[in-house]
Amino acid sequence: xxxxxxxxxxxxxxxxxxxxxxxxxxxxxxxxxxxxxxxxxxxxxxxxxxxxxxxxxxxxxxxxxxxxxxxxxxxxxxxxxxxxxxxxxxxxxxxxxxxxxxxxxxxxxxxxxxxxxxxxxxxxxxxxxxxxxxxxxxxxxxxxxxxxxxxxxxxxxxxxxxxxxxxxxxxxxxxxxxxxxxxxxxxxxxxxxxxxxxxxxxxxxxxxxxxxxxxxxxxxxxxxxxxxxxxxxxxxxxxxxxxxxxxxxxxxxxxxxxxxxxxxxxxxxxxxxxxxxxxxxxxxxxxxxxxxxxxxxxxxxxxxxxxxxxxxxxxxxxxxxxxxxxxxxxxxxxxxxxxxxxxxxxxxxxxxxxxxxxxxxxxxxxxxxxxxxxxxxxxxxxxxxxxxxxxxxxxxxxxxxxxxxxxxxxxxxxxxxxxxxxxxxxxxxxxxxxxxxxxxxxxxxxxxxxxxxxxxxxxxxxxxxxxxxxxxxxxxxxxxxxxxxxxxxxxxxxxxxxxxxxxxxxxxxxxxxxxxxxxxxxxxxxxxxxxxxxxxxxxxxxxxxxxxxxxxxxxxxxxxxxxxxxxxxxxxxxxxxxxxxxxxxxxxxxxxxxxxxxxxxxxxxxxxxxxxxxxxxxxxxxxxxxxxxxxxxxxxxxxxxxxxxxxxxxxxxxxxxxxxxxxxxxxxxxxxxxxxxxxxxxxxxxxxxxxxxxxxxxxxxxxxxxxxxxxxxxxxxxxxxxxxxxxxxxxxxxxxxxxxxxxxxxxxxxxxxxxxxxxxxxxxxxxxxxxxxxxxxxxxxxxxxxxxxxxxxxxxxxxxxxxxxxxxxxxxxxxxxxxxxxxxxxxxxxxxxxxxxxxxxxxxxxxxxxxxxxxxxxxxxxxxxxxxxxxxxxxxxx
RNA sequence: GGGCGCUUAGCUCAGUUGGUUCAGAGCACUUGGUUUACACCCAAGGGGUCGGGGGUUCGAAUCCCUCAGCGCCCACCA
Numbered sequence: 001x002x003x004x005x006x007x008x009x010x011x012x013x014x015x016x017x018x019x020x021x022x023x024x025x026x027x028x029x030x031x032x033x034x035x036x037x038x039x040x041x042x043x044x045x046x047x048x049x050x051x052x053x054x055x056x057x058x059x060x061x062x063x064x065x066x067x068x069x070x071x072x073x074x075x076x077x078x079x080x081x082x083x084x085x086x087x088x089x090x091x092x093x094x095x096x097x098x099x100x101x102x103x104x105x106x107x108x109x110x111x112x113x114x115x116x117x118x119x120x121x122x123x124x125x126x127x128x129x130x131x132x133x134x135x136x137x138x139x140x141x142x143x144x145x146x147x148x149x150x151x152x153x154x155x156x157x158x159x160x161x162x163x164x165x166x167x168x169x170x171x172x173x174x175x176x177x178x179x180x181x182x183x184x185x186x187x188x189x190x191x192x193x194x195x196x197x198x199x200x201x202x203x204x205x206x207x208x209x210x211x212x213x214x215x216x217x218x219x220x221x222x223x224x225x226x227x228x229x230x231x232x233x234x235x236x237x238x239x240x241x242x243x244x245x246x247x248x249x250x251x252x253x254x255x256x257x258x259x260x261x262x263x264x265x266x267x268x269x270x271x272x273x274x275x276x277x278x279x280x281x282x283x284x285x286x287x288x289x290x291x292x293x294x295x296x297x298x299x300x301x302x303x304x305x306x307x308x309x310x311x312x313x314x315x316x317x318x319x320x321x322x323x324x325x326x327x328x329x330x331x332x333x334x335x336x337x338x339x340x341x342x343x344x345x346x347x348x349x350x351x352x353x354x355x356x357x358x359x360x361x362x363x364x365x366x367x368x369x370x371x372x373x374x375x376x377x378x379x380x381x382x383x384x385x386x387x388x389x390x391x392x393x394x395x396x397x398x399x400x401x402x403x404x405x406x407x408x409x410x411x412x413x414x415x416x417x418x419x420x421x422x423x424x425x426x427x428x429x430x431x432x433x434x435x436x437x438x439x440x441x442x443x444x445x446x447x448x449x450x451x452x453x454x455x456x457x458x459x460x461x462x463x464x465x466x467x468x469x470x471x472x473x474x475x476x477x478x479x480x481x482x483x484x485x486x487x488x489x490x491x492x493x494x495x496x497x498x499x500x501x502x503x504x505x506x507x508x509x510x511x512x513x514x515x516x517x518x519x520x521x522x523x524x525x526x527x528x529x530x531x532x533x534x535x536x537x538x539x540x541x542x543x544x545x546x547x548x549x550x551x552x553x554x555x556x557x558x559x560x561x562x563x564x565x566x567x568x569x570x571x572x573x574x575x576x577x578x579x580x581x582x583x584x585x586x587x588x589x590x591x592x593x594x595x596x597x598x599x600x601x602x603x604x605x606x607x608x609x610x611x612x613x614x615x616x617x618x619x620x621x622x623x624x625x626x627x628x629x630x631x632x633x634x635x636x637x638x639x640x641x642x643x644x645x646x647x648x649x650x651x652x653x654x655x656x657x658x659x660x661x662x663x664x665x666x667x668x669x670x671x672x673x674x675x676x677x678x679x680x681x682x683x684x685x686x687x688x689x690x691x692x693x694x695x696x697x698x699x700x701x702x703x704x705x706x707x708x709x710x711x712x713x714x715x716x717x718x719x720x721x722x723x724x725x726x727x728x729x730x731x732x733x734x735x736x737x738x739x740x741x742x743x744x745x746x747x748x749x750x751x752x753x754x755x756x757x758x759x760x761x762x763x764x765x766x767x768x769x770x771x772x773x774x775x776x777x778x779x780x781x782x783x784x785x786x787x788x789x790x791x792x793x794x795x796x797x798x799x800x801x802x803x804x805x806x807x808x809x810x811x812x813x814x815x816x817x818x819x820x821x822x823x824x825x826x827x828x829x830x831x832x833x834x835x836x837x838x839x840x841x842x843x844x845x846x847x848x849x850x851x852x853x854x855x856x857x858x859x860x861x862x863x864x865x866x867x868x869x870x871x872x873x874x875x876x877x878x
Numbered sequence: 879g880g881g882c883g884c885u886u887a888g889c890u891c892a893g894u895u896g897g898u899u900c901a902g903a904g905c906a907c908u909u910g911g912u913u914u915a916c917a918c919c920c921a922a923g924g925g926g927u928c929g930g931g932g933g934u935u936c937g938a939a940u941c942c943c944u945c946a947g948c949g950c951c952c953a954c955c956a
Contacts (some may be wrong), residue, residue: 003915005916006916007918105892136953190953197956214956215954215956216956219956228956249889260955261955261956262955262956265955266955266956269956270955270956271956272956273956277954277956278954279954279955279956280954280956282954298917338955338956339953352954384882384883385882385951387881387882387883387951388882388952389949391880391881391882391951391952392951392952395952395953428930463932497950497951500951501951532889534949565890565904565905566890566891566904568891568892568904570883571884571891572949573890574889574890576889576890576905578905578906579890579905581918582904584918584920585918586918587918588916588918588919589916589918589919590917591915591916592916592918592919593915593916594915595915595916596915596916597915598915599915638892640891641891641892641903644892644904645901647904648903648904655915655916656920656921657945659915663915665914666914667914686889705895730899740921743921743922744921744922744923746921746922747909747910747911747922747923748922750910752909752911753920753921838936838937841936841937842936843935843936843937844936844937844938845936847935847936847937848897848936848937849897851897851898852897852898852937854898855897855898857896859898859899
């Protein structure tokens, strides 16, 4: 069957992906082999594939395919995340477009819509991953809202509550007025925003005097319950113990004293609004201040906002400024840059808000997770993230895990009264009921189960995904099951540094808490995919190419290579479509190399050529050298370097040198023995190529000969490391220099590559003649002579101290030649001078290691010899 | 404000404990080449005071100090 001249990625890729699926190669089950496990960072269930996923999953697939070839029981668990807030926001928006408000629906109805949405859009992203070639064990596909996953979350919640790690607290939390839910500290993004610092005069009670405070949020004066000064501040000594009047609402509030106030900032006089600022809350608690919350859940002002009631906080701010101006209490307005917290999901400006929420105590839980990373039980790659991780973990604050949403695991807390402590936590309502009866010490008749009210809130999405490496193997509900015991801990985790705290750190915590063991050994942190202008690729900027389109254009193999070409761990990837072009160019190169081999006629009678014999020997060594380098790169997770080493091995060494050497003369057959070696070498190349370009490698592999399903490349073996001869490689390198010299002469003198020439050498280097046949073939020589005297008037070049001559009638330009030689002489003399300078320096001779001194001496001798020959050549010319 | 990291060829980056092969790779660029796998190709070639300055050393891209620029993370300064 003749091969198509042009490689059709689309057809080939679909064909082999189906074949792989059909034969279940991706599926893993417990056996006697050592497992190698990766759990996918579950993408949002309703998300679509973006460039970050492409990078991430290409890396994971490279790792898992290589592990599979290395004989591990490779298991890559795929799945999706229900993404509580993100998905709920999408569903709310969709319903709104249909004229339905969330508040019009019951919880059950809304969740029904959410499931519809999930079923409709969910899993698209997983289908897209298949296009990329992701060899996930699809039988194990999990979803964080699967029944067993949710049950695991509930079990863990109850467990942590019982252990006293989870508590309910009335605390200052981050409130997203758009999603109308609280957020964890990690979900708040601080952005620098240009704002104003308003200086407001508060009238001192019983006096005509004013005291000036500075604020960036003038609307909050309606919630002020004190003004605070530093007791050290002599400017305000006279105010101690007095009261002031808040403008507009005319509330009388005390002046309190606290060291907390920075005298240098603003006026050194601080207004205290305990309901709307964490520090103010702290002051309020300390000084027993009243708490006045002026905001509704949607960010509009409530009745404490007086005539601004119902107006959005930002509208109210503007209008209040106007009123304050008219009251002439604004003494100054300064431009002020401050950091404003915004919601990671909705972008809304976060309001600090006091409310009852569920919190997880982190400090104790974090300790084993800190130790694990510091003791390198868990390796972060690159290592620079260890510091960041440590710093965060050592200063970790309690985690607000409740969300005022419906889409997610509902908190298993049941209320039976109106008191702060009138609740129980249990896995089921029935258990909760029993607990309540016990707690109250009453009979069933006194309190019915229907009177129990489950907390309407759900847990943070990350409170489910932190169990992911355990729960995908059902290790929470059945801690001693065979699967989790076999596959856990997993080997590698590949993810973005953005979620180091959100997810990675918490998984490590959960791992130690629930398995008493790390969840994975290595964490490979990728960079962010950016465009050429270094902007992060995002939907809103519209600067992200569509991965599916890219794969159509360049083939999945091409895009994989493109993604990997420039993505060192932890460094951002400056994505450029040209990288994919380079990738598909590489695929094309592999394809054509195979077309060449495939087209040869094979002859049993024909003898192996000397060149081919040397080529096969050399490539054997070269391949091993490259393999060692590739392995080294892999071991350090330098995947792009491993790819580049493979790229050069295949393109330069295999195609440009090896194939050129074994290639039979035009129209001639190739010796059967040579052919067999070429095929074997090609197959080894395909094995190391496979993790990077799975499709074309399988295509060629299967085309080489008929293979049974057991013999597919995907489940074949990684080449074994062997001893190799470095000297042999070095000698060959010398040979390539000679060939380059011949090519240079041909080019300079315009001698066609088809025209044979004769070469003579003065072999001062005593170079081995073993490669002479190679030189003859690749240099297209008519003859190769060893001579002892230089040839006058011939074209010449040097490799080290060897001199090569190509006698061509009248081809030599004496002047040019003299100029060239003079220049080289000058350079060599300068070089000699610097070497001799070093050798004359006693401190160098005494201080440097012998090896280095000997080397310098050798350099000196070489230079002297070279100068001799150069001078001789010059004198013969002139 | 605290912490971490970066600065090497036009671009993206390697450069392991200072010393063979230390100034490299890929891409881009220049020049020449297509009847014989591939123009998504072949061959040859040009290109960098290793951010600036200072120091340690016989010797520094590599170690120390300092300055400049950039990036990331964390932090409640109104």
